[in-house]
Amino acid sequence: MNNRPKKKIWNGNVRDAALSILMEINNNQAYSNLLLHRTIEKYGIEAKDRGLLTELTYGTLQHRMTLDYYLEPFVRGKLDGWVRELLRLSIYQIVYLTKIPPHAVVHEAVEIAKRRGHKRIAPTVNGILRSILRSGVRPLDDLQDGVTKTAIETSHPEWLIKRWTAQFGEEETTIMAHENNQPPVMTVRVNAVKTTPEEVASLLESEGIEVRKGEVVPECIVTTNGNPANTEVYKKGLVTIQDESSMLPVLALDVAPGMKVLDMCAAPGGKTTHIAEKMNDDGEVFAHDIHDHKLALIEANAKRLGLTSIQTKSGDSRKLTDLYAPASFDRILVDAPCSGLGVIRRKPEIKYNKTEADFAGLTSIQSELLETARELIKPDGLIVYSTCTVEHSENKGMVDRFLEKHPDMEKVPLPQLKENKKLAMDDDMLQVLPQHFGSDGFFVAAFRKK
């Protein structure tokens, strides 16, 4: 008997679609944000269903471990992966989306079970969910305070909570883990070559988008409703959708018109285009990425924004000394591939997919990229190293090892950021945590030759 879920993602039923997306994330380690976006685009899912699909997918994924804690007392024996996921999806609605009548949740789940499974599955799903409705879920307060409680109530693996506690202390870790389950804010960066933040704010408002100023970056605007990607403002290339803390590395790069700048890990071009905008599109920006197919994203972004100073090239940036002469660049950005532990709000699957073993591979690539940057920077140039993670070994640890190995290099207090009272500098480095001002977690450091 075929007990596997059907492949087709969209059959007009939002819960069925959410289940298919969740299974795809679990089985193929797909990225939730890309998969959701692709599903909505591919099947032309209408606005009325889009919100619920997003809520169900992210909510169930974000709260996976809490939902399993609720489910566990009601399960006897082993559940197929898709049945467990269907139960998580249903319990998520019962516990968190209280506006949906619980009996409707059970009915929908049973119908999905009938469509997808053999005939004994639907009564099992029905029985479990009805028992949960009857007796309620067990309180999280039954758990003793400590790592296990924080892990279960925020759905972060215990190893991660322990690791963060060692790095940030218990209180900061608990706040961060809770913050990671908050919906991310949507922010845009204003294209300074074409317009001003004031003009963009008023144009967005005229398109029905509510806005407020960014917390720390002058060219950042926070949008509080709607989707700025669907506006004329976006289509005309007046803005880029980018998280506010992702704008910080380019501020620290302190570029000026006429400079020769290298962006070593450039795709999809969020920071490359920011660099060109900051230089008023006057100078040379060399954008490299190891993945050939991603260069088209940088080029499309540059075209939409009307920027012409960017050149793209694929290849391993650790080998750029074969392509460029030593001391060729005024500025180099190493926005390194990283564990992404600062963007869990946008990609909750990261917290389940990463393992401690991943850090070693990443830190060796990061340090090799920095080695190359050191060769290619001019004597009076500036290197900025950034990641979207909160992991010490990839951030402060990386900087410490780099400086220890190269006594001819030194850290630079971050230009354009060091005076900002809202940014907590630590030994001339910046580690933004998601709870600081509601942005992604990010790290920024800058180096120059002594």
Ligand SMILES: C[S@@+](CC[C@H](N)C(=O)[O-])C[C@H]1O[C@@H](n2cnc3c(N)ncnc32)[C@H](O)[C@@H]1O
């Ligand atoms: C954090 S992302 C860069 C994001 C980009 N800077 C932005 O703001 O849009 C890291 C990028 O590094 C690229 N990458 C990974 N290893 C690389 C290598 N050895 N050489 C060049 N690019 C690499 C990845 O393909 C990925 O696009």
